[in-house]
Amino acid sequence: MALETPNHTQTVAGWAAYNSSGKIAPYIFKRRENGMNDVTIEVMYCGICHTDLHYIKNDWGITMYPVVPGHEITGVITKVGSNVKNFKVGDKVGVGCLAASCLECEFCKNSQENYCDQIQFTYNGIFWDGSITYGGYSKMIVADHRYVVHVPDNLPLDAAAPLLCAGITVFSPMKDSQLLNSPGKKVGIVGLGGLGHVAVKMAKAFGHHVTVISTSPSKEKEARERLGADGFIVSSNAEQMQRGKRTLDVILDTVSAEHSLGSILELLKVNGTLVVVGAPDRPIELPSFPLIFGKRIVKGSMTGSMKDTQEMMDVCGKHNITSDVEIIKPDQINEALDRLARNDVRYRFVIDIAGTGRSKL
Amino acid sequence: MALETPNHTQTVAGWAAYDSSGQIAPYIFKRRENGVNDVTIKIMYCGICHTDLHHVKNDWGITMYPVVPGHEITGVISKVGGNVKNFEIGDRVGVGCLAASCLECEFCKNSQENYCDQIQFTYNGIFWDGSITCGGYSQMLVADHRYVVHVPDNLPMDAAAPLLCAGITMFSPMKDNQLLESRGKKVGIVGLGGLGHVGVKMARAFGHHVTVISTSPSKEQEAKLRLGANDFIVSTNTEQMQRGKRTLDVILDTVSAKHSLGPLLELLKVNGTLVVVGAPDRPIELPSFPLIFGKRVVKGSMTGGMKETQEMMDVCGKHNITCDIEIIKADQINEALERLARNDVRYRFVIDIATSSRSEL
Numbered sequence: 001m002a003l004e005t006p007n008h009t010q011t012v013a014g015w016a017a018y019n020s021s022g023k024i025a026p027y028i029f030k031r032r033e034n035g036m037n038d039v040t041i042e043v044m045y046c047g048i049c050h051t052d053l054h055y056i057k058n059d060w061g062i063t064m065y066p067v068v069p070g071h072e073i074t075g076v077i078t079k080v081g082s083n084v085k086n087f088k089v090g091d092k093v094g095v096g097c098l099a100a101s102c103l104e105c106e107f108c109k110n111s112q113e114n115y116c117d118q119i120q121f122t123y124n125g126i127f128w129d130g131s132i133t134y135g136g137y138s139k140m141i142v143a144d145h146r147y148v149v150h151v152p153d154n155l156p157l158d159a160a161a162p163l164l165c166a167g168i169t170v171f172s173p174m175k176d177s178q179l180l181n182s183p184g185k186k187v188g189i190v191g192l193g194g195l196g197h198v199a200v201k202m203a204k205a206f207g208h209h210v211t212v213i214s215t216s217p218s219k220e221k222e223a224r225e226r227l228g229a230d231g232f233i234v235s236s237n238a239e240q241m242q243r244g245k246r247t248l249d250v251i252l253d254t255v256s257a258e259h260s261l262g263s264i265l266e267l268l269k270v271n272g273t274l275v276v277v278g279a280p281d282r283p284i285e286l287p288s289f290p291l292i293f294g295k296r297i298v299k300g301s302m303t304g305s306m307k308d309t310q311e312m313m314d315v316c317g318k319h320n321i322t323s324d325v326e327i328i329k330p331d332q333i334n335e336a337l338d339r340l341a342r343n344d345v346r347y348r349f350v351i352d353i354a355g356t357g358r359s360k361l
Numbered sequence: 362m363a364l365e366t367p368n369h370t371q372t373v374a375g376w377a378a379y380d381s382s383g384q385i386a387p388y389i390f391k392r393r394e395n396g397v398n399d400v401t402i403k404i405m406y407c408g409i410c411h412t413d414l415h416h417v418k419n420d421w422g423i424t425m426y427p428v429v430p431g432h433e434i435t436g437v438i439s440k441v442g443g444n445v446k447n448f449e450i451g452d453r454v455g456v457g458c459l460a461a462s463c464l465e466c467e468f469c470k471n472s473q474e475n476y477c478d479q480i481q482f483t484y485n486g487i488f489w490d491g492s493i494t495c496g497g498y499s500q501m502l503v504a505d506h507r508y509v510v511h512v513p514d515n516l517p518m519d520a521a522a523p524l525l526c527a528g529i530t531m532f533s534p535m536k537d538n539q540l541l542e543s544r545g546k547k548v549g550i551v552g553l554g555g556l557g558h559v560g561v562k563m564a565r566a567f568g569h570h571v572t573v574i575s576t577s578p579s580k581e582q583e584a585k586l587r588l589g590a591n592d593f594i595v596s597t598n599t600e601q602m603q604r605g606k607r608t609l610d611v612i613l614d615t616v617s618a619k620h621s622l623g624p625l626l627e628l629l630k631v632n633g634t635l636v637v638v639g640a641p642d643r644p645i646e647l648p649s650f651p652l653i654f655g656k657r658v659v660k661g662s663m664t665g666g667m668k669e670t671q672e673m674m675d676v677c678g679k680h681n682i683t684c685d686i687e688i689i690k691a692d693q694i695n696e697a698l699e700r701l702a703r704n705d706v707r708y709r710f711v712i713d714i715a716t717s718s719r720s721e722l
Contacts (some may be wrong), residue, residue, distance in 0.1 A: 030589065078638040107631065112631070113653065115596055115654075115656060117607065134666070155470065176656075260644065270468060276652055277653070278649075279371055279649045279650065280649055283623070283635065283647055283648040283649070284646075284648075285644040285645075285646070286622070286644055286646070286647040287644040287645075288637055288639075288644070289640065291637055291660070291661030291662075292637060292638070292640055292661035292662060292663045293661070293663055294476065294661065295476060295537075295660065295661055295662055295663065296660070297660045297661075297662055298647070298658070298660075299652070299657070299658045300651075300652030300653035300654070300655065300656055300658075301655055301656055302648065302653045302654055302656065339485040
């Protein structure tokens with residue numbers, strides 16, 4: 001498969017990793033012409049997702065170098081293909097993880113594109129024309145309009161960028177577990193990072209009691225006072241974990257490191273569900289007794305469909321939910337990735353791609 | 362907690378393991394008097410469950426020696442307590458894993474006694490009077506009537522015995538996953554042993570397409586010709602596993618050894634469920650990608666509630682479902698346990714308790 005194809009005529013400035021050392025450096029490359037179904041987006045901001053780190057270091061063994069990461073993209077439309085009716089030049093839009101799917105299977109037809117078995121991602125994927133996809137660590141992106149969403153006017157583009165992956169990744173399982181329209185459930189969030197902090201905000205906005213489960217006692221004050229969490233359990237504290245047994249309806253596990261689900265499962269009521277949304281590269285340990293003795297469920301979830309993604313953006317607009325972000329310049333990406341690897345960020349780095357500083361949009 | 366209490370006056374001959382060597386030898390012990398809620402059962406047959414092996418060898422570190430195993434018990438009622446209305450002397454009955462629960466919690470009140478957090482088991486448990494429970498490797502049992510079920514007249518007591526654990530353990534998740542009220546689903550059964558073979562019979566009787574997944578190619582003929590399985594996949598055969606991807610609605614995983622769920626999850630359709638009913642003593646490996654990329658579900662299940670157990674017996678009576686067994690005498694238990702450890706049984710050993718040699722009293 002070629003890096004580019006004949007219709008790739010637009011030169012773009014971006015930032016790529018060239019090998020598994022994971023160092024990001026400037027990279028000039030070509031994107032396709034804006035086709036009938038495409039929109040061209042001037043990228044304003046791009047969030048840094050932990051998945052970016054996995055790819056640039058080739059943790060999963062699937063990276064095609066040079067890789068231009070970034071799938072939490074917000075920007076402004078500059079060109080619109082002739083088939084595109086729902087976007088116009090000047091629109092504030094977002095692009096997440098999905099770049100292409102087959103459009104024909106039961107999942108694509110049922111607005112569950114994320115589960116199409118021919119899904120291609122915004123970076124490190126293979127587009128329909130055979131070219132490798134490049135993500136949001138770049139000044140401009142050409143995207144098929146079916147994988148683009150509107151950003152509500154009241155949300156600043158910088159703090160909204162991480163919603164395109166972190167946001168939908170926690171929204172989708174909440175919707176799937178009937179947490180949108182049934183307030184008063186006991187929801188647990190494991191891990192207070194990029195995904196976890198957005199999940200706390202959403203679950204509180206939907207009227208639920210939220211317990212944060214974390215290995216870091218130092219995060220408790222912030223979790224309660226700034227994010228609104230009702231409870232906080234330090235997972236290495238046996239007494240707190242014991243008291244929490246059989247108390248939660250749903251747990252969202254955002255932890256991307258290898259860990260054991262045993263003690264966390266015990267926090268669930270009988271028939272409760274733990275949703276795995278973090279993607280550790282080593283298998284998770286699943287002791288069978290807590291699963292069996294409580295008829296509990298472990299479910300996986302991956303991003304969300306385009307319809308759910310737009311719904312999520314609109315819900316965030318309505319409740320004024322955005323990410324807590326630390327804005328960086330492109331020449332600070334490597335430093336940010338190092339800090340991300342140490343979990344040293346409250347709670348998402350966002351790259352100021354267009355160089356306009358904090359969002360006024 | 363005392364081994365016996367003042368009301369333990371009935372001398373009983375049984376067979377117990379005295380230490381973690383797991384060797385079974387004759388054991389004389391005392392059972393309680395038949396109380397107002399009790400029935401006394403003259404035991405005819407008792408199935409050997411893999412859990413018995415785990416307990417006699419103290420695999421889980423919780424065995425109180427000497428332990429009298431056995432929770433797949435069939436027999437005839439010889440005494441009935443004053444409060445008992447639904448049993449009479451001479452009734453053919455069965456007793457499974459449950460000996461006592463709190464009777465007051467939401468689970469007990471909803472016929473989900475198996476999920477009561479104060480559940481006590483038929484052996485190695487602590488009964489309400491503080492005594493240690495002793496199971497079906499014995500000539501007689503006193504059981505609270507609430508944990509006893511009727512055996513349909515048309516089912517032979519020997520081949521029906523394993524239904525009390527193996528049977529309900531497979532029936533309960535099938536019911537939980539709507540396999541009773543629907544037809545034509547694609548059901549996978551992993552492992553063709555005591556639980557697996559009953560699972561195949563039940564799923565076929567309920568009108569579903571059954572695929573057996575096994576490590577033993579030698580079981581294919583039997584699985585298809587005798588048990589009625591539609592398909593057979595050797596789990597180490599990459600080509601068969603590849604062709605099976607995204608084909609199954611529900612998988613019941615009966616394997617009691619440590620294994621990875623990854624390849625099995627790939628056999629599930631999107632949103633499909635894998636139910637873990639085998640209980641490995643080491644944690645199961647759960648790779649996150651197959652879980653996440655297919656929004657799949659891993660659920661645990663443990664035996665069943667009492668109402669469900671009676672329903673299972675009646676359904677088996679209606680469809681003439683019993684277990685494929687090998688009858689042994691009590692003095693052959695050790696040999697049977699060794700063969701069970703090597704999976705050398707088609708498919709359940711059942712001890713002929715009633716005609717086994719009595720120990721000298």
